[in-house]
Amino acid sequence: MNTQTAPILEIKDLKISLPKGADRPFALQGLNLTVRPGEIVCMVGESGSGKSLSAGAIMRLLPEPHVSVADGSITFEGEDILSKTENEMRALRGNRISMIFQEPMTALNPQKTVGWQMDEVLKLHLNASRKERYERAIEMLGQVHIPDPESAYNAYPHQISGGQRQRVMIAMALSLSPKLVIADEPTTALDVTTQLQILKLIRELQQKDGAGVLFITHDFGVVAEIADHVIVLRKGEVVEQGSADQVLNTPNHPYTQALIASVPDLQPPAPKPLTSLPVVLKGTGLKKTFTARGGLLSGKRKAVAAVKDLSFQLHQGETLGVVGESGSGKTTVSRLVTRLLDADSGAVEVDDTDLLACTPPELRAMRKHIQMVFQDPMASLNPRKRVVDIIAQGPIVHGEDPEKARARARDLLELVELSPAAANRFPHEFSGGQRQRIGIARALAMEPKVIVADEPVSALDVSVQAQVLKLLADLRDRMNLSLLFVTHDLRVAAQLCDRIIVMQRGEIVESGFTADVFAAPQHPYTKNLLSSIPGRSWTPPVRKIDAA
Amino acid sequence: MNLNIPPIAIYALRRLFQAIPVIILIMIGTFLLLKLAPGDTVDALVGDMGGADAAFIARLRAEYGLDQPIWVQLWRYMAKLATFDLGQSFVYEQPVTTVLLDRLGTTLLLMATSLSLAFSIGIVLGAFAARRAYSLTDNLISTLGLIFYATPSFFLSLMMMLLFSVKLGWLPVGGIKTIAGFYTGWDHVVDVARHLVMPTAALSLIYLSFYLRLMRSSVIQVADQDFVRTARAKGAGETRLMVHHIMRNALLPAVTLFGLQFSALLGGSVVVETIFTLPGLGQLAYQSVIQRDMNTLMGIIFLCSIIVILVNFLTDLLYARLDSRIELT
Numbered sequence: 005m006n007t008q009t010a011p012i013l014e015i016k017d018l019k020i021s022l023p024k025g026a027d028r029p030f031a032l033q034g035l036n037l038t039v040r041p042g043e044i045v046c047m048v049g050e051s052g053s054g055k056s057l058s059a060g061a062i063m064r065l066l067p068e069p070h071v072s073v074a075d076g077s078i079t080f081e082g083e084d085i086l087s088k089t090e091n092e093m094r095a096l097r098g099n100r101i102s103m104i105f106q107e108p109m110t111a112l113n114p115q116k117t118v119g120w121q122m123d124e125v126l127k128l129h130l131n132a133s134r135k136e137r138y139e140r141a142i143e144m145l146g147q148v149h150i151p152d153p154e155s156a157y158n159a160y161p162h163q164i165s166g167g168q169r170q171r172v173m174i175a176m177a178l179s180l181s182p183k184l185v186i187a188d189e190p191t192t193a194l195d196v197t198t199q200l201q202i203l204k205l206i207r208e209l210q211q212k213d214g215a216g217v218l219f220i221t222h223d224f225g226v227v228a229e230i231a232d233h234v235i236v237l238r239k240g241e242v243v244e245q246g247s248a249d250q251v252l253n254t255p256n257h258p259y260t261q262a263l264i265a266s267v268p269d270l271q272p273p274a275p276k277p278l279t280s281l282p283v284v285l286k287g288t289g290l291k292k293t294f295t296a297r298g299g300l301l302s303g304k305r306k307a308v309a310a311v312k313d314l315s316f317q318l319h320q321g322e323t324l325g326v327v328g329e330s331g332s333g334k335t336t337v338s339r340l341v342t343r344l345l346d347a348d349s350g351a352v353e354v355d356d357t358d359l360l361a362c363t364p365p366e367l368r369a370m371r372k373h374i375q376m377v378f379q380d381p382m383a384s385l386n387p388r389k390r391v392v393d394i395i396a397q398g399p400i401v402h403g404e405d406p407e408k409a410r411a412r413a414r415d416l417l418e419l420v421e422l423s424p425a426a427a428n429r430f431p432h433e434f435s436g437g438q439r440q441r442i443g444i445a446r447a448l449a450m451e452p453k454v455i456v457a458d459e460p461v462s463a464l465d466v467s468v469q470a471q472v473l474k475l476l477a478d479l480r481d482r483m484n485l486s487l488l489f490v491t492h493d494l495r496v497a498a499q500l501c502d503r504i505i506v507m508q509r510g511e512i513v514e515s516g517f518t519a520d521v522f523a524a525p526q527h528p529y530t531k532n533l534l535s536s537i538p539g540r541s542w543t544p545p546v547r548k549i550d551a552a
Numbered sequence: 553m554n555l556n557i558p559p560i561a562i563y564a565l566r567r568l569f570q571a572i573p574v575i576i577l578i579m580i581g582t583f584l585l586l587k588l589a590p591g592d593t594v595d596a597l598v599g600d601m602g603g604a605d606a607a608f609i610a611r612l613r614a615e616y617g618l619d620q621p622i623w624v625q626l627w628r629y630m631a632k633l634a635t636f637d638l639g640q641s642f643v644y645e646q647p648v649t650t651v652l653l654d655r656l657g658t659t660l661l662l663m664a665t666s667l668s669l670a671f672s673i674g675i676v677l678g679a680f681a682a683r684r685a686y687s688l689t690d691n692l693i694s695t696l697g698l699i700f701y702a703t704p705s706f707f708l709s710l711m712m713m714l715l716f717s718v719k720l721g722w723l724p725v726g727g728i729k730t731i732a733g734f735y736t737g738w739d740h741v742v743d744v745a746r747h748l749v750m751p752t753a754a755l756s757l758i759y760l761s762f763y764l765r766l767m768r769s770s771v772i773q774v775a776d777q778d779f780v781r782t783a784r785a786k787g788a789g790e791t792r793l794m795v796h797h798i799m800r801n802a803l804l805p806a807v808t809l810f811g812l813q814f815s816a817l818l819g820g821s822v823v824v825e826t827i828f829t830l831p832g833l834g835q836l837a838y839q840s841v842i843q844r845d846m847n848t849l850m851g852i853i854f855l856c857s858i859i860v861i862l863v864n865f866l867t868d869l870l871y872a873r874l875d876s877r878i879e880l881t
């Protein structure tokens with residue numbers, strides 16, 4: 005971009021030291037970075053790469069003394085940040101440098117109204133009357149396109165939606181027209197359609213004020229959507245930096261190449277001729293309403309129809325994706341199908357036996373035909389049991405000889421590409437991706453006909469995500485499994501699913517072969533979803549799955 | 553059906569209805585439990601008199617209705633209770649209501665001062681310790697809290713008596729006022745206050761340590777949350793962070809504990825009132841158990857259940873006021 009203008013932010017050889025006993029001595033080793041006015045610099049890296057700590061260092065909000073700047077300089081508008089006093093920093097924060105955080109749910113004080121929190125920034129830095137501050141806050145809420153700013157001003161954070169909360173965050177961060185905005189994964193917790201709106205909003209407001217933006221993310225789709233300049237971090241070291249176009253399309257460093265190669269592209273597999281194979285799982289007319297509770301002696305709550313009249317068929321060896329945004333009822337579907345939740349009406353047939361009509365003993369016997377892989381690989385494994393027991397527990401409950409079940413559990417570990425030595429360790433000793441492999445092995449131990457996977461990769465870094473997806477596809481083909489795959493991520497769905505169902509507010513709005521739906525979506529909602537995928541116009545250049 | 557009743561009134565009414573079965577169950581349970589204990593009022597009375605002939609005992613039993621089967625006695629008691637008639641005290645030969653109201657003031661005064669002192673001091677110390685976590689100040693406060701927590705109130709009472717009354721002679725040993733003093737006006741207030749210093753301290757120190765520990769961990773936890781970081785990034789100073797962002801959120805668990813501890817405190821006051829011979833409900837309960845004064849005991853339990861339910865209701869209201877996410881339904 006325009007290299008003549010003086011940079012807003014200049015970081016030279018920044019080193020951040022970690023406390024003793026951490027996995028490495030420095031969280032960040034020699035970071036060099038420049039943000040110019042009107043420029044969006046994206047800092048990309050997987051979890052633990054030190055990207056959030058660099059933001060903390062700029063704001064001087066590191067958890068000192070455990071983590072502190074060891075070396076290097078940070079210059080903001082020609083002034084040395086590191087030598088400023090705490091009072092001088094306080095005057096800068098929120099005023100000339102401001103920050104947008106990741107979790108809109110927790111980043112706002114739950115006990116104060118939106119207005120109070122907007123007002124706080126203005127009160128801290130402006131010498132303005134109450135009326136002027138109110139007008140400014142309302143103006144900002146209007147600028148971030150919140151419908152009815154006056155009513156949002158008086159609302160508490162829990163009374164508005166996640167997307168609106170993030171808009172409030174942005175309004176707050178930009179209300180004093182800062183020179184530098186640091187955005188730390190601002191859209192990670194949001195649905196794709198909301199994400200796109202927020203990204204557009206950041207761009208729009210930033211261009212208006214000419215501010216520099218340091219944008220931290222792990223998502224290459226988002227990078228492709230918004231970045232001017234990209235810095236790739238790995239374990240505290242910069243492996244590559246350059247213009248967005250160069251890093252995204254002609255990456256030099258093998259790590260960047262591997263990362264980009266792990267981004268699922270939007271080319272769905274060619275449809276398999278599966279419809280002739282037998283149907284293993286069939287749902288008909290499924291309905292679930294979370295009923296209005298309460299009565300005479302307790303409060304009433306509104307009834308919510310989570311799933312309205314849903315029918316689908318899953319053939320042998322096929323992967324059916326259930327896609328939708330939060331609140332669409334896709335997770336409820338996965339729970340109904342496995343009868344972890346009881347449906348109000350309808351039938352789920354596994355091999356022509358209606359699961360929903362089973363008596364409890366019959367149901368226990370049926371359970372082994374349909375197994376689940378859960379989203380959070382940490383929370384879904386019992387932390388007090390060894391891996392081998394976690395995997396063998398299912399078969400043992402179903403009457404298999406414990407010794408045999410354990411021996412088979414060890415074989416399964418090999419099947420999911422973990423070392424057999426893993427068997428005697430506890431879940432917390434593994435990384436997220438490895439834990440998800442254990443979760444898959446646990447499901448496979450029952451030799452199920454169908455696996456229901458509820459967002460199995462959404463908590464994982466891209467490179468790990470790619471590996472787990474590949475493993476799932478592999479196992480499916482080798483063992484002739486059928487997968488019901490619930491996800492919010494259309495890129496993931498495109499990579500794995502043969503057919504997809506798109507859900508909105510408990511109803512199927514569109515279904516069909518993934519390739520067909522992606523190529524020519526019929527329903528406006530599907531069109532909207534597909535056009536909101538960040539970086540949809542960018543096709544990753546290299547295709548190698550031997551990622552780090 | 554829109555009767556324009558404020559929602560808070562509907563809520564209060566529903567809580568009232570919910571409280572009725574609770575109280576009935578408590579009363580029936582206590583009644584049966586007391587009947588399970590060997591001996592009754594007549595045994596205790598006769599024991600005090602040094603013995604009496606069988607015919608007199610039988611007449612006394614019939615007079616008190618104690619010759620009936622337990623179910624009949626229970627039914628009669630509950631029927632009277634339904635009209636808020638707590639019956640006569642066998643020992644004091646006065647209506648139980650009169651006896652109770654006579655004693656209620658002292659206990660409430662003791663409890664209110666103890667709990668509010670424990671709550672306010674505990675919270676301030678806890679917050680203070682949390683802001684300087686793992687420093688010398690924190691260690692000092694936390695150790696002190698641990699000592700209070702570990703000292704039984706009867707032991708503390710006796711040691712204080714020994715030190716302040718016997719050795720130093722600063723404070724009266726027991727009672728609620730100087731009997732021969734006949735103080736009026738401010739002198740009376742000061743006199744009562746002097747009598748309450750040791751009981752209050754004995755009763756509150758252990759609860760103070762509860763609040764201290766809870767508040768310390770709560771503040772440390774809240775201070776670590778995202779919205780505090782947001783506020784810092786907005787340029788807020790430490791005082792502002794503490795007052796507006798941390799305390800408000802950290803107080804919530806302490807308020808919950810406040811409601812729960814009120815009932816525990818009623819139990820604690822039995823020991824303290826007995827040691828310091830304060831004419832309160834706790835002491836009355838203790839004596840009534842010894843003397844098998846069934847009606848008085850039941851009356852005390854009835855009153856205490858009502859107080860506890862009321863305090864919990866008020867705590868819920870306070871909680872809803874403090875936490876904007878909670879709506880009373």
